[in-house]
Amino acid sequence: RKEVEQDPGPFNVPEGATVAFNCTYSNSASQSFFWYRQDCRKEPKLLMSVYSSGNEDGRFTAQLNRASQYISLLIRDSKLSDSATYLCVVDTGTASKLTFGTGTRLQVTL
Amino acid sequence: SQTIHQWPATLVQPVGSPLSLECTVEGTSNPNLYWYRQAAGRGLQLLFYSVGIGQISSEVPQNLSASRPQDRQFILSSKKLLLSDSGFYLCAWSGTREQFFGPGTRLTVL
Numbered sequence: 141r142k143e144v145e146q147d148p149g150p151f152n153v154p155e156g157a158t159v160a161f162n163c164t165y166s167n168s169a170s171q172s173f174f175w176y177r178q179d180c181r182k183e184p185k186l187l188m189s190v191y192s193s194g195n196e197d198g199r200f201t202a203q204l205n206r207a208s209q210y211i212s213l214l215i216r217d218s219k220l221s222d223s224a225t226y227l228c229v230v231d232t233g234t235a236s237k238l239t240f241g242t243g244t245r246l247q248v249t250l
Numbered sequence: 251s252q253t254i255h256q257w258p259a260t261l262v263q264p265v266g267s268p269l270s271l272e273c274t275v276e277g278t279s280n281p282n283l284y285w286y287r288q289a290a291g292r293g294l295q296l297l298f299y300s301v302g303i304g305q306i307s308s309e310v311p312q313n314l315s316a317s318r319p320q321d322r323q324f325i326l327s328s329k330k331l332l333l334s335d336s337g338f339y340l341c342a343w344s345g346t347r348e349q350f351f352g353p354g355t356r357l358t359v360l
Contacts (some may be wrong), residue, residue: 145344172348174348181356182353183340183351183352183353183354184340185293185351186348186349186350189347227293227294230355231347236282236344236347236349237296237299238349240293240294241293242292242293
């Protein structure tokens with residue numbers, strides 16, 4: 141089993157749609173969870189941390205289910221500029237090392 | 251604020267040639283530093299990480315080495331490049347939890 145698993149997509153959605161990405165992780169000792177965004181041929185950039193209580197940042201909502209070892213990202217009112225690859229990221233518990241999922245590609249169209 | 255620099259941005263090297271990629275961080279002290287490689291269409295693979303000057307941990311056996319001669323400088327090297335060393339090399343730093351990436355070096359080995 142991969143340490144972090146994501147549906148690779150691509151998800152093709154029209155502008156204004158709501159889209160959800162899911163991710164599962166295998167290390168039950170993980171304590172920190174993140175979503176990163178990576179544009180084509182660019183470095184990954186932190187989108188948001190994920191907290192146990194769930195958290196929201198504008199159109200983006202992240203949820204964590206520790207019992208199921210499952211993380212989600214919801215994007216409401218999709219914009220063309222949201223087109224990117226979204227990486228689910230989980231800590232390994234040592235030396236601030238992180239494990240990155242292979243990403244889910246989102247394409248928002250007119 | 252913290253910034254991270256990498257150079258060069260792109261590099262084309264022949265097989266068997268040496269390699270030196272440099273990463274520097276500004277605006278923070280004693281960061282954890284990381285080297286990742288991302289092959290075309292693949293996820294991020296952690297190559298090396300460092301928790302302090304002269305302290306290097308290697309994650310995967312390979313043709314590459316890393317050094318940290320100063321607190322905020324991290325260098326990735328190879329004595330003889332292989333075709334399989336081609337990829338997008340990313341340096342990252344972290345304080346406590348999240349990691350922040352430099353702009354990356356795109357290496358093509360011919």
